[in-house]
Amino acid sequence: MPPPPPHRPTSTSTPSGKGELAELKTQLRQLAGSRAPGVEDLKRELYKKVISYMTIGIDVSPLFSEMVMCSATSDVVLKKMCYLYVGNYARVHPDLALLTINFLQKDCQDEYPMIRGLALRSLCSLRVQNLVEYLVGPLRSGLKDTHGYVRTVAVLGVLKLYHIAPNACKDNDFPAMLKELIHRDGDSQLHFSFVSGGIQFFYLMNNEHMIYMIKDFSEWAQCLVLEMVAKYVPEDPNETFDIMNLLEDRLQHANSAVVLATIKVFLNLTMSMADVHQQVYERIKAPLMTLVSSGSPEQSYAVLCHLHLLVMRAPVLFSSDYKHFYCRYSDPSYIKKLKLEMLTAVANENNTYEIVTELSEYAANVDVAIARESIRAVGKIALQQYDVNAIVDRLLQFLEMEKDYVTAETLVLVKDLLRKYPQWSQDCIAVVGNVSSKHVQEPKAKAALLWMLGEYALEMPDAPYVLEGFVESWAEEESPEVRLELLTAVAKCFFRRAPETQKILGAALAAALSDAHQDVHDRGLLYYRLLQHGVETAERVINPPKQAVSVFADTQSSEIKDRIFDEFNTLAVVYQQPSYMFLDKEHRGAFEFSDDTSTNASVTESSETMLASQSVDANDNDLLLSASEKEDTRGNLVSNGSSSYVAPSNSLIDGLGSFTVPPAASSLPTASFAIDDLLGLSLSTNSPESTLAQPSLVLNAKPALNPGAFQQKWRQLPVASTEDYGLSSQAAANLTGPQPLLKHMQTHLIHCIASGGQAPNFKFFFFAQKSNASTGLGYFLVECIINVTARKCTVNYKTDESDLLESFAAVFKSAILNFGV
Known part of the structure; x- marks a missing residue:
């Protein structure tokens, strides 16, 4: 049977009225001066009741005086509960805190060290500016106390005083007292209190003394000490070597956290000493490899990530x-x-x-x-x-x-x-030519095979016929990347083996012009127009002479790698990203979009759902962005109804026999041929169907806009246009989360700065910038609200380029409607 639900105070047990509080107050007053047997047990029950009411949010501050009066006892449990109550209400009611000073100062002189320490801790935890003068005396006594626990509490109390009133801490010469205490006191717990107190006091001490004591600390305290030492800047090289010699044995520690913290110290201290830095690499290899081969897989992975960073x-x-x-x-x-x-x-x-x-x-x-x-x-x-x-x-x-x-x-x-x-083309192509295209199913592999078929069409006898099979299955190919590569491969093959490829090129161009994907359609139209100006012109653009690639682009810039190295022994090394990439946006500056799609995706994924440190709610009308959509006309390109283009269909590919094809690729026509005669499309270059309005808007591929600037622009600009569009069923099915749409829009140079919500309601904020725009100008801001169930998309546009809004809206609309196609 499931356990019963937890007991919640009812109207009979919760002091919801003045009568119940008055009853508790009366009971506490009666017990305050009583010394009868069993009084301590009754006090405990009443204290527990008051504390339980306090923890569930009920205001029991009217009982403050009675709780303080009942604290006159030697029972440690009662003292702890009373101090908890006092610490909670002293911050909310500073005036009541004055009532606690007398009994807390008295308890600081109690004969039992536990009570002295608890009282001193509670007194320092009040953190009320007006009570600073009452802390100085108990803290001085606590630092000189005979019991280690009281001295430890006093050290932490000085740190609390430093946060409340730094001048009071210095005027009473507490730093000097702490420095003397750490040198003459051998209590490891007290030394740990210095470590946990933070780096403020670390520089007040001799850091070598802390390093000498490190063996007596717990593993967690050792890591804290080492983290502080890693930030320390030695005065001369001799001090650097002294610190490294003192920490040498920490490299052999069984705890991986201690070893990694020590390695960070060694790397940071020798950063400006190239020869010594290289020797450090040699020294830390063995400890790291030992840790990798021992311990759990999770620990091994964390250590291996750091070793991987050093290897790179x-x-x-x-x-x-x-x-x-x-x-x-x-x-x-x-x-x-x-x-x-x-x-x-x-x-x-x-x-x-x-x-x-x-x-x-x-x-x-x-x-x-x-x-x-x-x-x-x-x-x-x-x-x-x-x-x-x-x-x-x-x-x-x-x-x-x-x-x-x-x-x-x-x-x-x-x-x-x-x-x-x-x-190496001869050896490679001889083997690749034997690979059956039917067994290649992955888009990247198909694109690679098509590239080789087009680039080495002369060395591969079956290249035109393999390409013909791909063109025939054009409609079945889902990847735009493959269709783009296929179009280029067919064109390259035509320049080398025109007689065999002429008909295939006509079919490929017709299919591309009818393609729903904007990039494929545009490339087909580009090739079509290039061929109108002559085969030689088209070949110079599509297949120019190439030079061998010397270096392939790295996935991570050297700057990113250096930032990760600076954050050694943190999650940045495990994630292989600087911390700003996975922290809140308030810790991040303006970001730019690089040419690497994978990098852009990772940046978008890590920064998509927060704007100005606030989560994005899909139903919040104060969010920032908008989107527009475009009818999927599959073969028709319409620009706001002003002009249209009807792409030729495959049925127009006839009359190819009327053109005499050159006998060899080396003797391509030198004159300029009309594309109609070359491919048999029977189109006139002056016909309305062959003209298409030139785009008047070119977007910046790498815009830079931080969330703060975006929010300011969104508030300043009025809504220029609002439109509603219907999504296809396939697009609605693909929109299971924000990421698919973000990556899709990025391919159209439209970037997301914030997104949120969950199915069926999503909200996105996109932005784009006109190419060659002045700094701070030429932006298009879009708010896009999508309801997957209703398959409806509502977009709001804002821009400082009102004359280009129509063109941008057409681009945005096309991108949205082609999502999932």
Whole structure:
């Protein structure tokens, strides 16, 4: 049977009226002066009742005098309850606090040290400015008390006094008394009170003395001391070496928190000493690797994250220890992933063969995620120019495993490899040409395969026919990335093998012009118009001469890595992000959007739901943003009804035989051909259908707007337009949370600064900026309220560019309506 519900005071047990309080007051008064047997037990019951009323929010301050009178007892339990009551109401009613001074000062001189300490702690906890003068005497006596507990309470009391009245603390020479006390007192608990008191007093003492005493502290206190030492700036190098020598044995501690805190001290102290800093790396390797191999997986992961950070900063120093990063069968997947990244970082010309051999074994791992990561690791090592010949052979062997996910990852890596090492195209294309396109299902792998089919169409005999199969299944392809790559691949293949690809290009262009995705449609229209100006012109734009890629962009900037290193021994290392990325927005400045989609996604995810430190409520009308939508016309592009474009359909692809195709790719037409004759689309360049209004608005790809500036603009600008749109059923089904829509809008250069709510009601605030706009100008602010159940979207626009509002509304509307398509 379930347990009964907890007892809640009823009208008979709760002092809801003056009569009940009066009854309690009378009972306390009667017991205050009584010394009859059993009085202490009755006091306890009454105190418990008063304390219980106080904890549930009932005002029992009228009993203050009676509670103080009953505190004249040697019962420690009664004293504790009385001090709890007094501390609670002294802050709310400072006038009542004066009534407690006499009995608290008296208790500070009690014969029992426990009562002296409790009284002194309660007296210092009143924290009333007017009572500062009454604290000085008890604190002086407490610092000289014979019992360690009272001295410890007095030390913490001085800290409380310092927060209330710093001048009073200094005028009464408490810092000097504390300094003398810590040198002559051997009580470890008292030393810990200095540590827990904070860094304010740490600089008042000789820090070396605290380090000498560190062995007597608990592990938690040791971490606090080490955290303070890490912030200390030595006066000269000799002091640095003295501190490091004193803390040397802490590197061998069994507690990982102590070891990591010590390492942080060593790294911070030697930051300006390059040679010594490198020696510190060598010294801390063994303790970290020992901690990784011992303890629970969670502890090992936390330590491994810090080791991973050090490996990324100085991979050369860890290159000889690569075998420590081999994955064990019992390692969890999150630990294996970190080890794979570290193996990639430490690879060099001396250990590449052994590392790649080990990684190749992981490709057959039952854990698909680890198998994928191992293949990526092999590719990253190949891109670092270490023994490329052997690594290319390993990558091509992966294609023979006939596993879809292995093939997919390998194709992506082979594409990157060919971009950096075009000289390996003959070997790679010979193997890639044998891969069946039917077995490639992942979008990134399809895009990689299509890139190779277009780039190396001359070396792959079946390239036009493979592309033809992709074009025929255009409508079945869900990924816009694949359709974009397919369109470009067909165009490249046409420039090299025109006779075989002419019909395919016509079908691809017609499909692109009818595509609902804005990017695919625009690229198809661009290629269509380029071909109108001649094949040579189109080839110079679509397929210009390329240079080998020298360096691929890193996922994290060096500045981000340095900020993470500055926060060593914190969650920033585990999250692999600076703390400002996952703290409240009030701790963050203006953010900018980088070109890296993954970075943008992580920043958006960590900052989406808060604005000015307040959560966003989907039903709150005071929120900030708006969105607009566009009809899904699938083939029709309408700009506010002023002009329209009807894309040619596949049925127009006829009459191809009327054009004589050049016999070889090397003899492409030199004259400018009309696109109608070339592709047989039977369109006139002057027909209304072939004209499209040029866009008058170009958005900034990297706008910068902080939440405070956004909120100020939103309050100042009036609502320029309000529109309602209906969402498709597929879009409503995909909107299970804010993230899918945020990422979708970001691809259209529209960024989210705040979002909130949960199904079925969501609210978003978006912003965008006109390209080349002056600082602080050219912004479009949008509030978007979505009801998934009703499939309805309401948007409000605000802008300081009213003449461009129509164009932006069309872009926003198109982005919203294409969500989920």
